[in-house]
Amino acid sequence: MSGINKVILVGRLGKDPEVRAFESGAKKANFTMATSEYRKDKDGNREEFTEWHNIVCWRNLAENAEKYLTKGKMIYLEGKLRTRSWEDNGTKRYITEIEASTFTMLGSKSDETEQKVANATATAPQNLPPQPPAESYTEPYESADSNDLPF
Numbered sequence: 001m002s003g004i005n006k007v008i009l010v011g012r013l014g015k016d017p018e019v020r021a022f023e024s025g026a027k028k029a030n031f032t033m034a035t036s037e038y039r040k041d042k043d044g045n046r047e048e049f050t051e052w053h054n055i056v057c058w059r060n061l062a063e064n065a066e067k068y069l070t071k072g073k074m075i076y077l078e079g080k081l082r083t084r085s086w087e088d089n090g091t092k093r094y095i096t097e098i099e100a101s102t103f104t105m106l107g108s109k110s111d112e113t114e115q116k117v118a119n120a121t122a123t124a125p126q127n128l129p130p131q132p133p134a135e136s137y138t139e140p141y142e143s144a145d146s147n148d149l150p151f
Helices: 059-068 109-119
Strands: 007-013 018-021 027-040 046-058 074-088 091-105 136-138
Touching: 018 059, 027 059, 046 059, 046 074, 059 091
Parallel strands: 046 091
Antiparallel strands: 007 027, 007 074, 018 027, 027 046, 074 091, 091 136
């Protein structure tokens, strides 16, 4: 039996996606995402605990992240854990990231419209841009060659 590497998160973006385009035409988007949970301490006071996650999206998913995601937006995200390492002045460094395979924007359209209206200037009427579709964005499945398997 093979293992399972699956991450599911619901949280808010900590910053707008940073997108890089490579010579091959592929795109990569990086952003942070916060998930929070609440607990009561020994005195019965409610405490919030926030965990920050580093998210990476590739290709079409990176393009959709660039188009539709902004700081503070709540999303549902699925992906897998990836750890990478590099040398920094002779010191080996590591980072664990979540490589996203799909995300869904959460929140109602009225929330987005109210936010855009609140951000619009009061002196000049402005047309609101069209709302992004209420659908999930998924990276297309690419079958792995059996020679690429680690076992």
